[in-house]
Amino acid sequence: MSAALPQVFPHAGLPARVTVYEVGARDGLQNEKATVPTAVKAQFIDRLAEAGATVVEATSFVHPKWVPQLADAEDLFTGLRRRDGVRYPVLVPNPRGYERALACGAREIAVFASATETFARRNLNTSVEGALAEIEAVVARARAAGLWVRGYVSMCFGDPWQGPVDPAAVAAVVERLLSAGCQEISLGDTIGTATPGHVRALIDTLGSRGVDPARLAVHFHDTYGQALANTLAALLAGITTVDASAGGLGGCPFAKSATGNLATEDLVWMLDGLGVYTGIDLPALVETSRWMAGHLGRPAPSRAVQALTKD
Template identity: 70%
Template sequence: MSLPDGLPMAVPVAGLPARVRIHEVGPRDGLQNEKAVVPVEVKAEFIRRLADAGLSTVEATSLVRPEWVPQLADAEQLVPLLKDVPAELPVLVPNQRGLERAMALGVRRIAVFGSATETFARRNLNRSVDESLAMFEPVVARARESAMWVRGYLSMCFGDPWEGPVPVRQVVAVAKRLMDLGCDELSLGDTIGVATPGHVRELLARLGEAGVPADRLAVHFHDTYGQALANTLAALEHGITTVDASAGGLGGCPYAKSATGNLATEDLVWMLDGLGIETGVDLGRLTATSVWMAGHLGRPSPSRTVRALSQKET
């Protein structure tokens, strides 16, 4: 039986953060796999609606070569449409050319995307882990010199479809090197969704011992095996206060076929609301936004919360 106001009863749990910042990745990570190109005006409206729902960080797009990710080839057209959006709008940049494009657009927040494993680094960036870090070094340095905020993404932190389980020490070593380049924040990616709570706790503990504290980390879970919320709760218990999620559960990874959808932002907000953790997000507005976007994509949202709340409205 659903609750009258469409929200869970808040029952706080001791030891969890009072507030969590949701790093919304739907417009970039969520849409990048879509075969049919979404019109730039729809993308801009999607981002605007997400901000209006209370999301303070919305990753807008990626400044990669158009042939790599055709869905995001309209970045130069999209960014100028977002000047009045009341949110931080970081963009992904792959290299110095991407950074130059970001700076020309007036972007103030960027992200670079690395890998904890050699195979995925080769498949995604056509470089080894060492070569990719060498490529990022001048990008991060120049961005910081220009007073830009820099996020580092580290993919394959728990498992790799070609290499299997990834040793924690290997992830810690690459994560430390990426942070040492000067990144403000590091997002730990469970790219194929194989993490479990104990694995999450172990990685976070070892990162802390290596000098990478929880307040510099974010988590990015995929829900391939239904573990994303359990893993998120384990991360919150460790002190993580930034969680990546994708509106409606959109997305995956175009270079890892076993990477299914991201953690749905609505499912995350439902859990956080139930724990009494502030997010600033209006769940009703967010759900309506995902229903609207699902209409443009021609299929229902995979988010359980979106389905439950939208069915209640009908």
């Protein structure tokens, strides 16, 4: 293995610490064609927590017809080993998903909206307005039950069918979700077309409408190799929560041009080098992704994993 840690050179304007919102077990695995055993998923989640991840999105209570890989949501979530100081949110796509998650004891959920009409129709089978109305009802129930709620907004930087997306359209959806009661909003670059200036422009647009960057997270895909550059731009704009997937696993099964998520190891390597605290043990995380890659039967896409496991 190569040198396990980068040299540290801090950069002005960055936060002292960043929360890594680990999505590998849900967003990373959901597009895998071969079924990953529930026990392997559970061990993956526990190993991520052991490596220092403080937020691990465990699964989605989506209908098995749409995402067969996550058909074991109840069994997985109820059987998880819970570690102190670690959060285990779950995605709920609709009221039925919320009921299933609540019955399993979930205390943190995420809901899912689109910034574009085309993706809403193709993925959610409704309009942007229809999806938001359903989300508002779910969020109201969840907040009344004392749950923490995150909102995902997809297609914030581009849509494979519609093309460019107006930051004002994204801001309108974000504002609706915040008004509904979401406590955090994740801005999704679903097809990976964002560039740093675009990221800054969207965050500035939201700021001009009174949205505090502390309420926002970013979720980048690395289709054009821009995920780390976009993350740095977001951090310099005040963002302190970044979604990432161990090993670089994932993609969006409903958007064919989407490739893998930002790899958690690549993110942590950069943040370690900048002196930004994440609490994640990089060598332990790399070993976890190597272990999962063995179960998937292929190398992890993460550049850091590949570099740190060369002979």
